[in-house]
Amino acid sequence: xxxxxxxVAALLAVLLAAxxxxxxxxxxxxxxxxxxxxxxxxxxxxxxxxxxxxxxxVVRYRHGLSGNTSFYAGGHLxxxxxxxxxxxxxxxxxxxxxxxxxxxVGVGAGLCGLIEPGGESRxxxxxxxxxxxxxxxxxxxxxxxxxxxxxxxxxxxxxxPFIGEELRLDRRFSLSLESKWYAPGHDTQPRNxxxxxPIAGKGALGFVLGANYHTGSWYE
Amino acid sequence: MNRxxxxxxxxxxxxxxxTLDSFMFDPMRSDEYLEYFxxxxxxxxxxxxxxxxxxxxxxxxxxxRIYGFLARQPARVRNPDSIVTMLYCHGRSEYINxxxxxxxxxxxxxxxxxxxxxxxxxxxxxxxxxxxxxxxTRVALxxxxxxxAVNPDLIVYYGWSLGSFMATYLAADSVRPLxxxxxxxxxxxxxxxxxxALLDIxxxxxxDLDFDNETRIxxxxxxxxxxxxxxDETAVPERNAExxxxxxxxxxxxxxxxxxxxxxxxxxxxxxxxxxxxxRDFVTGCLHSGSR
Numbered sequence: 001x002x003x004x005x006x007x008v009a010a011l012l013a014v015l016l017a018a019x020x021x022x023x024x025x026x027x028x029x030x031x032x033x034x035x036x037x038x039x040x041x042x043x044x045x046x047x048x049x050x051x052x053x054x055x056x057x058v059v060r061y062r063h064g065l066s067g068n069t070s071f072y073a074g075g076h077l078x079x080x081x082x083x084x085x086x087x088x089x090x091x092x093x094x095x096x097x098x099x100x101x102x103x104x105v106g107v108g109a110g111l112c113g114l115i116e117p118g119g120e121s122r123x124x125x126x127x128x129x130x131x132x133x134x135x136x137x138x139x140x141x142x143x144x145x146x147x148x149x150x151x152x153x154x155x156x157x158x159x160x161p162f163i164g165e166e167l168r169l170d171r172r173f174s175l176s177l178e179s180k181w182y183a184p185g186h187d188t189q190p191r192n193x194x195x196x197x198p199i200a201g202k203g204a205l206g207f208v209l210g211a212n213y214h215t216g217s218w219y220e
Numbered sequence: 221m222n223r224x225x226x227x228x229x230x231x232x233x234x235x236x237x238x239t240l241d242s243f244m245f246d247p248m249r250s251d252e253y254l255e256y257f258x259x260x261x262x263x264x265x266x267x268x269x270x271x272x273x274x275x276x277x278x279x280x281x282x283x284x285r286i287y288g289f290l291a292r293q294p295a296r297v298r299n300p301d302s303i304v305t306m307l308y309c310h311g312r313s314e315y316i317n318x319x320x321x322x323x324x325x326x327x328x329x330x331x332x333x334x335x336x337x338x339x340x341x342x343x344x345x346x347x348x349x350x351x352x353x354x355x356x357t358r359v360a361l362x363x364x365x366x367x368x369a370v371n372p373d374l375i376v377y378y379g380w381s382l383g384s385f386m387a388t389y390l391a392a393d394s395v396r397p398l399x400x401x402x403x404x405x406x407x408x409x410x411x412x413x414x415x416x417a418l419l420d421i422x423x424x425x426x427x428d429l430d431f432d433n434e435t436r437i438x439x440x441x442x443x444x445x446x447x448x449x450x451x452d453e454t455a456v457p458e459r460n461a462e463x464x465x466x467x468x469x470x471x472x473x474x475x476x477x478x479x480x481x482x483x484x485x486x487x488x489x490x491x492x493x494x495x496x497x498x499x500r501d502f503v504t505g506c507l508h509s510g511s512r
Contacts, residue, residue, distance in 0.1 A: 079425070082425060082426055084425045114421070114425065116422070116424060116425055119422070119424050119425075120422040120424060120425070122419075122420065122421065124419065150419055153420045158419070
C-alpha cells in the first residue's frame with residue numbers, strides 16, 4: 001500500500017497516544033528507594049513484512065518520595081534515534097491498599113515532552129489509573145487504563161486499557177509483560193498502518209516487555 | 221536522572237540521523253522500458269505508435285541521469301502550437317511502465333504527455349529522496365519547455381499520489397502552469413504521521429521530507445483539479461484531498477471531483493468515459509480562462 005510503510009512513522013507516535021513503555025503507577029516505592037526500568041514494545045503491526053510489536057524503547061527511573069508517592073522520569077530511546085528528545089516525568093500516588101479482594105489502587109500523572117532541537121516541540125499531559133494484586137509475594141498482577149491528552153486537535157484524549165504481570169525473579173530484579181489495547185475508541189481501518197490485532201475493528205492490541213531493577217526492598 | 225543513562229542518551233541523539241524518508245519510496249529498477257507490462261498496470265500497449273514515443277535522457281541533481289518519454293501527438297495535427305502538454309509526475313511504486321496506461325489515457329485526449337522516472341526508479345541513476353524528486357521534476361519541466369513540439373505556455377502539471385507533491389511543488393514554487401491536476405493527492409508527510417498517531421505530532425520528528433501540499437496549495441495561483449476516490453484507504457480523503465481543498469480554496473480556483481467507489485489506484489477505470497470528459501473540460505476551461 002502506498003503510504004502504509006510510512007505509517008511506521010506514525011506507529012512510533014501512536015504509542016505516545018496512550019502511554020509509552022510499561023505502567024508507572026503499579027505500586028509505589030518505599031521512601032528513598034529507586035528503580036530503573038527498561039521496556040520495549042507497542043501495538044502489533046505489519047512491519048517489513050512481519051507481524052510484530054513495534055519496538056518502542058523507554059528507559060525510566062523511579063524514586064520513592066514517601067511510602068505511597070513516587071517520582072518518575074523516562075527517556076524515549078527510539079525517538080532519540082530520530083534526533084528527537086523524548087522524555088516523560090511525573091508522580092504516582094497510591095491511595096488504596098490491597099485488602100482481600102480489594103486491589104491496591106494508584107494513579108499517576110505527568111507530562112510527555114518531545115523536543116526537536118532547532119525545530120518543533122510538543123508537551124502532552126498523561127495520566128493512568130492502576131489496580132493491582134500482589135500474590136504469593138512474587139507475582140504482581142495489575143490492570144487499568146492510561147491516557148494522553150492534547151488541546152490542539154481532536155481527539156482530545158486517547159485511552160489504552162491494559163493488563164499486566166510483573167514477576168519478581170530475585171531481591172532486585174523483575175520482569176513484566178503488559179498487554180495494551182491502544183486507542184480502543186478509534187477505528188483500526190482505514191488507516192495508513194496495518195495493525196494486526198484490532199478488537200471488534202477498534203484500536204490495536206499490543207505487548208510491552210519490561211525489565212526492572214530495584215535498589216532497595218520490594219514494595220508490598 | 222542517573223548520569224550513566226543521560227550520557228548514552230545524549231550521545232545517541234547527537235549521532236542520530238535515522239529518518240523514515242526511505243519508506244516513502246518504493247522504486248523498481250529496470251533496464252528496459254515499455255516492453256513488459258504487468259496486467260494489473262492496465263496498460264494496453266498498442267495505443268501510442270512507437271514512432272510518436274520519444275525517449276529522453278536528462279541530467280538531474282548530482283549529475284545523475286534520469287530517463288523519460290515524450291508521447292507526442294501526430295505531426296498532422298492542424299495547429300500544433302495549440303496542443304497542451306501534460307507533465308506527468310508518477311507515484312511511489314515501480315517505474316514508468318507501471319504508469320504507461322495513464323499516459324495512454326491522456327494521450328488519447330489529444331495531449332502531448334511527458335513522463336519521467338525519479339532518481340532510483342527504472343534506469344534513472346541515483347536514489348530517491350525529496351530533494352532529488354523535486355530536482356528531477358524541475359529538469360523534466362525544463363525539457364518540456366525547451367522541446368520544439370511543446371508550447372511552454374500550455375503545460376499542465378499532473379500528479380498522482382506521491383506525484384502530487386512534485387506537481388504542486390512546481391506549480392507553487394517554480395513555474396506557474398496552465399493548470400494543475402492532482403489525482404488521489406496526499407496532504408503532507410505530517411498528515412501521514414497525524415493519521416496514525418491520533419496526536420498532533422509534527423512530521424519533521426520522523427522525516428526530513430519537504431512534502432507539504434497543505435502549505436503549498438495556498439501558493440498555487442492557477443486553476444486546479446482535484447480528483448479523489450471515496451474508498452481511498454491509502455490517502456484517506458478526509459485527511460488528505462479534503463484538507464487540500466479546504467486549505468487551497470481561499471487562494472485557488474479548485475475544481476473537485478469526488479469519485480464514488482474509487483480507491484487510490486483505480487480512479488480512471490471507475491470513472492470510465494467520465495474521466496476523459498473531466499480532464500478535457502478542465503483543460504478547456506484553463507485555456508478559455510487564460511489561466512496563466
